[in-house]
Amino acid sequence: MATVALSSIAKSFGSTKVLGGVDLDIADGEFLTLVGPSGCGKSTLIRIIAGLEHQDGGGVAIGGSRVDHLRPHERRVAMVFQSYALYPHMSVRANIALPLTMSRLSLRQRLPLLRLLSRRRREVMRGIEADVGAVAMQLQLDHLLDRKPAQLSGGQRQRVALGRAMVRQPAVFLMDEPLSNLDAKLRVHMRTELAELHKRLGATFIYVTHDQVEAMTMSDRVAMMDSGSILQLGTPSRLYEKPASLKVAQFIGSPAINLLPATVAAAGRLELFGRPMALAVPLAQGQAVTLGIRSEALALVHGEPGAPGRAWFTARLRRKENLGSEYILHFDLAGRDAQGVTMRTTPAIAAGLSEAAEVTLGFDEAACHIFGTDGGRVEPRGENGATGSVVPLRA
Amino acid sequence: MTDLTLSAAGPVTPVHSVLRRFITLALVHGVLIAGAIFMLAPFIWMLVTSIKPPAEIFSAEISLWPKQFYGVQNYLFALEKAPLLRFALNGLVLCLGILTVQLLVAIPCAYALAKLNFPGRNALFVLVLLGLCIPVQVPAMPLYIALAQLGLLNTYFSMMVPFFLSVFAIFLFRQFFRSFPDDIINAARLDGMSEFEIVWWIVTPSAWPAIAAFSVFSAVAHWNDLYWPLIVISDAKLAPPPLGMMFFADAETGSNYGALTAAATILTAPLVIAFLIARRRFIDGITMTGVK
Numbered sequence: 001m002a003t004v005a006l007s008s009i010a011k012s013f014g015s016t017k018v019l020g021g022v023d024l025d026i027a028d029g030e031f032l033t034l035v036g037p038s039g040c041g042k043s044t045l046i047r048i049i050a051g052l053e054h055q056d057g058g059g060v061a062i063g064g065s066r067v068d069h070l071r072p073h074e075r076r077v078a079m080v081f082q083s084y085a086l087y088p089h090m091s092v093r094a095n096i097a098l099p100l101t102m103s104r105l106s107l108r109q110r111l112p113l114l115r116l117l118s119r120r121r122r123e124v125m126r127g128i129e130a131d132v133g134a135v136a137m138q139l140q141l142d143h144l145l146d147r148k149p150a151q152l153s154g155g156q157r158q159r160v161a162l163g164r165a166m167v168r169q170p171a172v173f174l175m176d177e178p179l180s181n182l183d184a185k186l187r188v189h190m191r192t193e194l195a196e197l198h199k200r201l202g203a204t205f206i207y208v209t210h211d212q213v214e215a216m217t218m219s220d221r222v223a224m225m226d227s228g229s230i231l232q233l234g235t236p237s238r239l240y241e242k243p244a245s246l247k248v249a250q251f252i253g254s255p256a257i258n259l260l261p262a263t264v265a266a267a268g269r270l271e272l273f274g275r276p277m278a279l280a281v282p283l284a285q286g287q288a289v290t291l292g293i294r295s296e297a298l299a300l301v302h303g304e305p306g307a308p309g310r311a312w313f314t315a316r317l318r319r320k321e322n323l324g325s326e327y328i329l330h331f332d333l334a335g336r337d338a339q340g341v342t343m344r345t346t347p348a349i350a351a352g353l354s355e356a357a358e359v360t361l362g363f364d365e366a367a368c369h370i371f372g373t374d375g376g377r378v379e380p381r382g383e384n385g386a387t388g389s390v391v392p393l394r395a
Numbered sequence: 396m397t398d399l400t401l402s403a404a405g406p407v408t409p410v411h412s413v414l415r416r417f418i419t420l421a422l423v424h425g426v427l428i429a430g431a432i433f434m435l436a437p438f439i440w441m442l443v444t445s446i447k448p449p450a451e452i453f454s455a456e457i458s459l460w461p462k463q464f465y466g467v468q469n470y471l472f473a474l475e476k477a478p479l480l481r482f483a484l485n486g487l488v489l490c491l492g493i494l495t496v497q498l499l500v501a502i503p504c505a506y507a508l509a510k511l512n513f514p515g516r517n518a519l520f521v522l523v524l525l526g527l528c529i530p531v532q533v534p535a536m537p538l539y540i541a542l543a544q545l546g547l548l549n550t551y552f553s554m555m556v557p558f559f560l561s562v563f564a565i566f567l568f569r570q571f572f573r574s575f576p577d578d579i580i581n582a583a584r585l586d587g588m589s590e591f592e593i594v595w596w597i598v599t600p601s602a603w604p605a606i607a608a609f610s611v612f613s614a615v616a617h618w619n620d621l622y623w624p625l626i627v628i629s630d631a632k633l634a635p636p637p638l639g640m641m642f643f644a645d646a647e648t649g650s651n652y653g654a655l656t657a658a659a660t661i662l663t664a665p666l667v668i669a670f671l672i673a674r675r676r677f678i679d680g681i682t683m684t685g686v687k
Contacts, residue, residue, distance in 0.1 A: 052581050073587035085578035089600040102587035110592075164586070 002063030002076065002171035002204055003028045004049065010057035011044055011228075018044045020228045021058065031198050031205040035215035036225035037251070042208045045225075046174050049206065050079050063171060073102070075172075078165035082177040084157045086149040092160050093132060093145040099168045100128040135167045155186045166201070173198075175207045179214060191217055212252050216240065224248050246375035249292045255328055257369075258298065258341040260291045260313070268381060270370070277311050279365050280381045289378060292369035295328070298343040300353075301362040312362040315341060317353055329353070331361065441663075445469055445656040452652050465653060472651070473643075473658040481632065482639030483662060489554055489624075489635050490614045497561040497613060498606065505568030506594045510580060520569070526562035531623065539626055553627040554635070558617060564609050571605040572598060607673055618666055636662040 004026040011019040019041045026032045034042040047053040049060055051072035059068050067075045078099075086095050101110065104127070109118045136142045139159045149157055158178060165173055178194075179187045195218045198205050209215055215222045216236040223233045224247075232244040243249035249257045264287045265271045268280040272291065281289065305312040315331035318340065327350035329343045343361065353359065370378040443459055444452055446466030451458075473479060507513075508520050534557065542553045575598055583593045599606075621637035628634055631642045640662065644655055 047581075050581075050585060052584065072581075072585045077585070079582065079585050081578040081582060083576060083578045085576065085582035087579065087583070087597055098583075098588075099586040164582075168586075 003061075004172055004204060004206065005061040005064075006045075006049070006058065007061075008058040009045065009048060009055045009060070011041075011048065011053065011055050018228050019048075019055070022225075022228070022230060024223060024230065024233070026204060026206060029202050029204055031195070031207065031218060031220045033207045033209060033215040033219040033222045034225055035209055035212055035222055035251070036231075038210055040225045041228040042210075042225050043176055046079075046176055046206060046208045049172070050077055050174050051075050052079075073099075076170050077172045077174055078168055078170035079174040079176065080158075080161045080165050080178045082180050084149070084161040084181070086157060086160055086164075088149055091146050091148060092136075092141060092152070092163075095149065095160055096132045096135060096141075096145075096163045096167050097128050099164060100131060101125075103168070104128060131167055132163075135163045138166070139163050154182050155190065158182060158190065162197070166197075170203065172204045172206065173201075175205065177209055178207075179209070180211070187214075194218060213254060216252070222252075224251060226251075242377070243292070243369060244377050246290060246292070246371040249369055249371070253294060255295050255342045255344070257292045257294055259339065260293065260341070262289050262291050262370075263287070264289060272311050273313050275311070275313075277365055278309050279368075279370070281370055281378050282381060283372065283378065288373055290371045292371060293341075293363050293367070295342045295344040297363045297367040298341065298361050299363065300345075300349065301360040305360050305362055307362075309365050310362045311365050311368075312360055314358060314360050317355055317357045317359065320350055320353070320355070322347075322350075331359070438663075441656045441659055444652060445660050447653055449651065449653055466657070469653040469657040470661070472654040473661065476654070477639065477643040477658055478631075479639070479658055479661050482634055482636045483665065485551075485633055485639070486618050486635045486662075486665075488551055490617050492551065492555045493558045493617050494610055494613050496555070496559040497564050497609075500559060501561055501564035501568055502599055502602075503591070503594050504565045505572055506590075506598060508565065508569045509572035510575070510577070510598075511590070523562055523565050523569075527566065531557060535623070535626060542627060548627050549630045549633060551633065554624050554633070557623060558613075561609075561613065563612070567609055568602060568605055571602050575601060611670060611673060614669070615666060 004024075006022055006024040008021040008023055009019055010017075010021050022041075022045060024032075034045060036042050044053060048055045049062075051067070051070060051074075055068075059066055061067065062075055062077065087098065090098070104124050105115075105121065109115050109121045109124070115121055132145075133142065136145055139162060141156070141159055141163060144152065144156060144160075149160065152160065158181075161178070175194075179190050182190060191214060194205075194207075198218075207214070207218065215224075216239075219236055221234060222236050222239050224231045224239060226247050232239055232248045234242075239248060239252050243252060243257075246259075250259070260272060262270045262272045262277070264281060264283045264285055265276060266285055268282060268285075270277045270279045270281060270289065270291075283289065301310075301312055313333070315333050317329060318332045319330040321328040321330065325347075327345050327347055329345060329350060330340055331343065332340045341361070370380060372378050439459075443461070446464060446469065447461040448463050448465035448468075451461050451463065451465075504523075508516060508523070538557055539548075542548055542556070547553045579597060580593055583597050588597070618635070619637060620635070621641070624635050624638045625641075628638060631639065634642055640655070640658060643658055
């Protein structure tokens, strides 16, 4: 079991900068997810930890000691790839056993013919066989051991890849979008399995995904990356409830956060569509800001709008999306300089609305996130006169 | 509905379209059959001549079957007077020796050019491609002199050595390896395999269609090669098939074409049979590598 510490990791491919000085400390036994849009550098980062790529600057330490000079297999890490990367001509048994045969047998004992001369080999092979059996049992692969990867389904291949990683008992598991090739149902199932596996093994997991749902559901902490740097690092709920920047807010959460344009009026008061709000921010008058409102924070307003602390605007229902237990309602903001908004609501409320209905939507001003023109988070000034703050956006 | 009205209005009736299809088919197959006859004719002629008595070979009329079956005599004569099995064995040693070294050298080279990142890789690959442009005749003289100086003329080694490095094999395998998933190679690295083990245990097993295709190329080329053995071999005991045929024709048979073609048939047969067996693999390998 081991901690992983990254200090100012930088990497460029030719003239393209992929990682610009990433610092990250991962605790022993933690499940940390690197999430971000494709091309943000998350896969490169995990490959640097594995030793498959070499960083241009900075260092990697696993379990407190630097591993930069070590070859991939000497780093006590195992990796699961998106494409599973099983050896196509070997049986499941041979696939899972391979890391062990490589580490427990000498080169002489592995060579064809020459290996027949080794008496110890049989003994070692028996040990390997037992370990492979144990791992296969854990992953319910025992009846598939003699098959070739081509004869397995996607989920089974994924399990074999996991088994091959587990059998070496590595200190750190690296997973590069392991669920992306599975169908939706299996992905949900494997999410649970991976989370349970993490709990059972107690090893450090570093998990790369572009799917924010995977990041939210499995991780202890999430590092949201974009353009080669970490935008925010924190627990999933922290990222959801207090996104440090507009990019984080947009990426985390499904459906995506609603964004409304607002302006700063006199005394830092915000105005939404020309109507003053109770919120005030420490910004100069006339500046534009973006309000982020989660789809579950929106609610229909019946009767007179404008209750204290609640902002409102009118919208027209474009489409109802039935998810069974809930509805996602899509609204157009006709004639307004803003994209449509989505609202998450109960079937009962959705049933009361017909398509193209004109409604008034309101939200609690305390529940909205404010972002400045640079995309950084702006904390509002409190009611009691406490000064707000502008969270500096890290480059 | 629109389809129906269209076909009713147009001049194309079912009879027409069937006739048209038939004519196209006949044309295509006619061209292909003509091509096949053109390719096969020398072989057929060889087979027919090998069972004709000497008198009939030179008769003016063309016949595909001899009036007098003389095959037994021709083949017995050829087998008796020429060490055909010896020639075939020489051919086998030559082809296997060359192929083994070619694969041992070309596969790691191709892997390095396809999958390893090192400075100058592309320049090296360009050099390999340039190597494709140099015919064997160019280095023949210096090679001959070197072998003569080393006293290696008239050995199996001298026949094989110019072909140990096959630029074509490097090129073919490099194209094939490029499509091998990087993730699998990375997984093998994480599992503790060295690059050589990755080449031989992971990448090569997946490349056997390419290996089979190349083997056919290589075996055909060197089984039939006359040029180089003619230069370095003067001992009939070491002669591969074409050179052996030459010695055989020179010596006693002279103009006994029946026996000569019988010998040629015996020496061609192994290749043709091997190709027919490996035909499917051969075509797979060619189409999979994209080298057509």
